[in-house]
Amino acid sequence: MKDTVDCDIRQSLDRISSQMRRDYSESLRELNLYVGQDNLLSRLWVGDGITQMQLCEHLKCEPPTITNMVKSLEQNGFIYRERDKQDARVMRIYLTDIGKELEKPVEIRWKQQQEKLLHTILPEERLLLRRLLKQMESNLL
Amino acid sequence: MKDTVDCDIRQSLDRISSQMRRDYSESLRELNLYVGQDNLLSRLWVGDGITQMQLCEHLKCEPPTITNMVKSLEQNGFIYRERDKQDARVMRIYLTDIGKELEKPVEIRWKQQQEKLLHTILPEERLLLRRLLKQMESNLL
């Protein structure tokens, strides 16, 4: 019953990702953040002043998604936007002080979530798991 | 660097699920379906005439989500709703002929997607992968 195994794998993947999203989302609400916004901010913590197109590539999503996320994050005071001097088409995104302060608390919650997911999995198993997941990831390209 | 491994696992999971969603979504558009709707229909193909609450439990989502999905599926002619005779609070959901006809084409696309994801993974590896995923799944409960 190879089919049953494959089916279980897919369903597990679905359930894990939706449950993770729910859990993590709840955890982020304490910081007045929505799930997905942390991902955008984490790119800015590496270095801000980047364009929306660069955010698109990093988040692997379409431009309108970034427009909306950026609007929401700006309204909540975590980031601000400035039009590029050289190229007036481009918007550059910067962190506010409030946005910068979120790095640590987000990291804590992110690690907690990670540990909840993996705490029963042995180190060798994690290595193996990583290999298999990477393989599936490249299968989808 | 155990941390790096864990981090990779989480990121892989995220990327796999979002890429799967995108791919599968595109594939379902040929059938005039949106991703998620197939899941609701698949419960009805097992047996229709069930209530929205039962769909909630099956899809593990909240009642308003079902209200919207059902509305959209009804407008597109895949299902219809009837108020329960015994309990007027309850709506029972039934498949139309068009909805019934979707079972096979959806199954084909679903299997294709599954195979794309797993085709490089060996049978023994799939068994192991399933075990690890199930373990993570229960870690989240």
Add this chain to the structure above:
DNA sequence: AATAAATACTTAGCCCACTAAATATATCAC
């Protein structure tokens, strides 16, 4: 220089998913 094509972003409109609050109906308790 004037026109065409490419790039960066926005708007409008869907879908999935959520919370909070409202509505309708059923059931339980006194």
Add this chain to the structure above:
DNA sequence: GTGATATATTTAGTGGGCTAAGTATTTATT
């Protein structure tokens, strides 16, 4: 039987994510 509580669904509003179409601005072509 009447009031209180529980259950099933809907409405309103928010966010992530998408596509199609629109707006600016820049660059390439002629």
